[in-house]
Amino acid sequence: MRIIIKHICFLWIVLGTTCMFAQVYNESDDTEPRFTVRGSVIESDTRDPIPHVNIEVNGGAYTTTDFTGDFRIEVKKGDELVIRHKDFETVYYTILNNERITVKVESNEEETEYKQKKFSRRNPNQFKSLIDSAETYLKKDAKRSIEFIELAFIESSSVKENANTYEVLGDIYMFWKQYDLAVSNYRISDQNIKTNTVKLKLATAYKQNNNYQESIETYNEINKKELSNWQLVQLYEGIGDVYLLTQNYQLSIDNYQKGLTVAQKHLITPKITDLNSKIAQVYNVKGESQKAEGYFNRSMKLASTQNKKRAIEEKVKVADFQSANNNYSNEIALRQEALEDISDIENDSILDNESPLTSQKQNYKIGNAFALQNDYENAIPYLKKSIEEADSKEDLIVQKDATRKLSEIYRDAGQFDKALIAYQSYVGLMDKLYIKKEQELSQAARFSKNIVSTQNRILSLESDRALTESKFQLTTEEAKRQKLIIYSLIGGVLLLLITAFLMFKYIKQQRLANNLLALKSLRSQMNPHFIFNALNSVNSFIASNDERTANKYLTDFSLLMRAVLENSEEDFISLEKEIELLELYTKLEHFRFQDKFDYSITIDENINVQDFIIPPMLLQPYIENAVWHGLRYKKTKGRLEIEVTQTASDEIEIMITDDGIGREKSKVLKTMNQKKQKSKGMGNIKKRVSILNEMYKDKVDVFVDDFQDDEDVGTKVVVTLKKD
Template sequence: MRKFIDIKLQMNVLVKYLIFLYLVFSTGFMFGQQRNDAVNQEKRFTVRGAVIESDTYKPIPDVNIEVSGGAYTTTDALGEFRIEAKKGDELTIRHKDFETVYYTIKSSERIKVEVQPNKMDEYKSKLFKSRGSVQIFKSLIDSAEVYLKKDAKKSIQFIADALKNSRSVKENSEAYEVLGDVYLYWKQYDLAVSNYRISIQNRANNTVKIKLAKAYQLNKNYQESLATYNDIDKTELSNWELVTLYEGLGDVHQNTKTFNAAIDAYTEGLNVAKKHLISPKVTDLNSKIAQVYDAKGESQKAKGYFNESLKLAKTQNKKRGIEEKIKVADFQNNLSDYSSEIELRKQALEDINEIETDSVFDNESALTPQKQNYKIGNAYALQKDFGQAISYLEKSIEEADDKEDLIVQKDATRKLSEVYRDAGEFDKALVAYQQYVDLVDKVYSKKEQEISQAARFSKDIVNKQNRILSLESDRALSESKYQLNIEQARRQKLIIYSLIGGVILLLVTAFLMFNYIKQQRLANNLLALKTLRSQMNPHFIFNALNSVNSFIASNDERTANKYLTDFSLLMRAVLENSEEDFIPLEKEIELLELYTKLEHFRFKDKFDYSITVDENIDVNDFVIPPMLLQPYIENAVWHGLRYKKTKGHLNISIAQTKPDEIKITITDDGIGRQKSKALKTKNQQKQNSKGMGNIKKRVSILNAMYKDKVDVSVTDFQDEDDTGTKVIVTLKKD
């Protein structure tokens, strides 16, 4: 009997496990397997091609050729290249003298890329009549540097103003250098390249050349970056600049996977840094050499350099020490040395908690508690220590939720589901996986918003750059007029290149606009809802202000002040709620009372009113779109009760018809819709139709977003001479 029970228990566990696998992983695994099989079946082949000028058919050497899968090469002296790829890969063709070309590989056919070069003439500004003092220029540049990391638009505007006050090529060069710094920080690498080049054309400077080479590297113009670094005269550099140059060369070689050259460059920089006691660079370069050896698969050499960098980092500031601990922990994870990884991450976590109050880490930083707790939990999971893994993953999820880090929260939740599964707790695994699915939806929504914001930001940045280039062109033209006989040929070339640049900028702007519009379509419902929600009938505002004016004109200042106070309270409440889709019913009732009070104050002789709320309704349980009822009350007063010969009555009642539903009824015994329509002018009918149309659109969008939450019906109130109007708004609870 005992044996039978044991077998039964084992069968129950097995059934739960199979159900969990079926519900959670089978579909995704099968899809992933099919996809992997399909990919594996695809054959890689050698793609041959050439890049030439479209007008002269001259080959273009040193063009960056990159495949989306990771392969990289360059064109030779004949402009030809060969690269390994497969069908469907995207080929990216980059060079400093033409716009980046993207091509999707369809077969192993030979590719011929014809481009229109956009070579820049050597441009060098000459001294022109001063438009401002040196102090003004320096002040504007200082302001631009202050806002560089805070507000890109402000910083660029300060630079534009500084250029207007520039008196020399040296100041021009400085202004464009700072402009390049702005674009580099905000990851607009192509614009950073353009402005560093203009800075160098005004005045050659090794510091700016190093920055230009770095910008080329970040923009993936690797050959241009190498050429710029190698073109710098090393004998003219300071020790710090020399170390930075070697470090930059190493970074480029590492990006292009020429690891031996990367190690050589890093080692040269390390020797200079050691010789001149540049401690921060000694630490950085040891760490980078370790990373290259790790990429090469030489783990023992990597370990030696990491140990050195970790030891050196401890002598520097706390933040640098934490960064190195995390890098070494990642390395130990690659080596499957999970115990050492866990120990280092725990130390880093303690250090992070110590400096977190004094330092601000955004969610992109590796120095966040949620990321380290997630990685510690992952390491424990790999060691099969499920209890510790669950504890740290739950901490990670809690901290990520508190700091709105959806990416880490999503990853940690999925890992938690896997740990529960491996631990045999299938019910908890299923719950965690469902939470993971919900988080994936949130992450997708957030990414859409970020894409939309990035498109708007890029559009603004390009427009500002366009204005700066236009400013520079105008100034160059003015100087050309001043020296017409000497500079006539140069002026004509400048005009031509300015036009070409303007066309290119217009094309870029059009491309960004197209992307922006494409992304904006995804948010049309939200934008439309926001627009409709923020509208309040302009007739009410206009007439309310007229009422205040009439009170003041009749020297009734007390009444005017009282009316204006109530009106300002209403407007403030409306503005506070303008960003919300729904507000508590209690707030809406307060707004209605205030609004109706103002209308009654103006038309005391036309109607009385009452607002009745069912005692059984818990107003905190229901929410309602803000100012949804106001237009119906306004219609009742202005188009019904105002024209009534006798004094009318407006009644607003709120009653609960079902546990999850309330009914809001607005009735008036005014002249009714038909008579009111007959009295209106064509313009009034048009305005009223537009106002009611906005309400219908708003209700329609809300119902589409919140599953038929609001229902509105409008009918006649009674069968008498003054038929009145009855509006019923049905509101459902979430």
């Protein structure tokens, strides 16, 4: 009963104090001391004063700058000064004290002049440089980053560069949480050139803009086979996020699991940690805390192997999970561990107040956990520490929450005087927070307005460029027609030249075909000629009843015929094969006319007979003539010599000599029948040599002359062969 009475008394005290404090605060708001602030507006480059600039206090006084650029205006602390002029963008400044204000502005003239230039690229690296600059300022200064994008649109000269520019613009809007504009720009980029990277970004932007069905459709449109392993994990994770937001928990888990499988298979450690953590969060939302705890423990263990910041993040998530499940002791232990690590990373990097890892937030949550266990003695120091840190870091939200919780603890502990002081502080913080939120909303509205204005300027710039390019195309149309006529004439000349070349090539091919046909015909004439002479020899053996000799002769003759027929279709054969044929043929002729001549075949040992090629059956007719028309009619036993020597590195000489009766006596001794028949062997040889030299550029040379000055002058045949 006493406790109830105490609570009622405390409630009346708090209500009364609140009303009094509100009244005092409102009165102090009205009686806030005013003062006159002086300032000037100048150009940043030239430092020239800018006259007639509109100077206005938000909802209050108004003035303009004089010809020296100076102004005076009455304000109070916390007022927002609005500085407007037609030649520069509006400047907003919050009054903190009565110090003199100097506003340096940049004129838009230079930018306007740049945009009015022709759409031609003077420097091929300019576009890339502007895109790099936009990405550099992306997270620092949205306004400046977008200015670089505007200039990049001017420098852009291809569909690919347009797509790249819209993609970066989408990234800027995405970072600054302008999700609808991010969607628009990613879609334009995707329309220019379709890439999986932009598709994934578009799906994420749809999700952030609460277009959940569009997000899932975009994810499903992506061909998974074209994605890298990292992108595939991103895709499954993104789909899981969308299903979680639409409360389709099982599909969310299924997609997270698919992403986890890919990440584990390809050792993508950061994503393994993230997906374990997300699966745990879904199970927690579903009320399956045991499964959630298992995945959280796994994610926390994995995070500990990564960098310290990631490990802290996971500890904080698990601590939130423990808090939601009323496991306050575990929560406190995890947050205390996190606090120790946070002090380390704060030395290396700055955590903004939005981060869940700030020490003021963790101290507040530890104090809250102790309070929920009714352990006020341990709760109070953590809450005081949270308030102190939040105050030093100007984190009004945490300071407000911690102050309110401290007031409630003092109240529950029966320390009403301290509860009252804490509550009064809480009310004051609420008012400060309200003012701050108003300013943030105003700034956000201005930011959104500027962003939309910039987007419209970019779209307008794109339209202007398209119009300029159309005009340029119209002005160059006539020049194109003239060029077309010139190119047509050049094309006609080229066509005639090509036709002439093709005709020349065709004639050359036809001549080659005719030559090949002629060679084939000559070879076909050579074979019967040779066979006829050989069969005459066989006939003479049979006529003389020398069957054994005829049989032996026929055996060697068959070997020779086989070799001749095998080579009959070739234009050239190796010198080695030709010599083998000559040896076999000369052996056969000597076998028949042993009492008429002796022979020798000499080959220079330095010659590699496989390196040289020769038309088949080229030398045989000369040997045949030497035997049949020279040596056969010699009164004494004659001599036939075949000598192969090398005259140069790429040239050999084949000399066939006999000491027979000679060409002139041979003509005289011809029978009437022989005179009636025209000799085809030597004629065919000459024709073959002529055709081959025409086809293969003077490869074979034949020279025929008398061998000596004796009574039997004989004959000398010199055949010169050149290597390929």
